[in-house]
Amino acid sequence: MKRFLLLLIIFYSFSLAEKPNHHANTHDSNIANTDNHKVETVDGEYIMNHIQDQSTFEIFNPFDWNDSNGDHYYYTTKIKLDKKWNKISEIPFLGDYLNWTWNPSKSVYSLQVNNDQLVISKQLIMMFLASLIIILLFLFGYRKDRIVQSGIGNLLEVFVVFIRDEIVYPNMGKKQGKKFLPLILTFFFFIVILNLLGLIPGSATSTAFFSTTVALALITFFTYIFFGNKDFWKHIFATPGVPFWLLPIMIPVEVIGLLTKPFALAVRLLANMNAGHIIIMAFIGIIINMKSPWVAIGAVPMALAINMLEIFVALLQGYIFSLLSSIFIGMAVTEHEHD
């Protein structure tokens, strides 16, 4: 544990260290890349740029101690993603099936032809990685032929049983719960692993981008729209026990309530994941803003504490997302009696 903490502190101290007195270099890249120029101060704009989807991975490299690759970042190797191999159409075999490009002459919409479309971005790579990790964990970690699991299988069993008995079954009932348990479990593991992967310095948090969180929330939305039973729709369009002259007010309110659920789900996850990253960036940025390495004595432990909090938040957000999803779906699919 001590060694781990030391490693984290060392990495944080060096990963943002900059080479002074150097002009902004001009690496040409098609995708806007703002993290390449020399950093004088870490202000709001720099932080907001940093948490956006980038085309560069910054990977810790201990052999870069004298900035030998000339990217003005010590101890860092940058891997750019805007090369030719990165386009989906360039992938061998698979690219032939996915080789779809926008043809503006055949469409009513006048979108600009962008040569960078279908580029595998940083967040997409993180999602592939998370999916791969989940598949490998459940394929090789969980032994089906054993009743008592050990090691990783034990860990997975704790989570799966917790979600089944504490989240899904109480909210949906046993019959419906069995149907939706795989969905909720996938939500939980996907979000938790994405959040935890995002805490590794140099990687990206996919759940801190709208495209990911909105997609996840829309899955919940369409699930309860499609699987909602008669009772659910009756409660929206003809709420029992409400006088008929109130219906013109009640129906819009209920419909808005239907639509705000996925919105709140998406924004909650995004805001919680972004907040921690912004705070960590701000704490580390103090070192650069004050132009003195001694500030690191105060700033790095604080950033480390926030990082520890983030590990908790990563698990909590996965729990909250799966809990709320199961409640929303449960409200739509369970049969309930009226008194």
Add this chain to the structure above:
Amino acid sequence: MENGLIALGAGLGAGLVTIGAGLGIGKITASAAEATGRQPEAAGEIRTTALIMSALIEGVALFCAVTCFLLQGALAG
């Protein structure tokens, strides 16, 4: 001048939202802790209810936070 006022409004709005959401979630947590103390066997249900209610409050707070965030678009330049 106008830019400053917009930025001030967004910042103050976010702060006010935080006060409201903090008060709300604090009250829920206090009640949940009290209820758990009175009836420890119902801790699981109380926790779930408290989390759901906190999530609802958080939802409203997030709408307001997004509104404040959108004010960035009104800033000139």
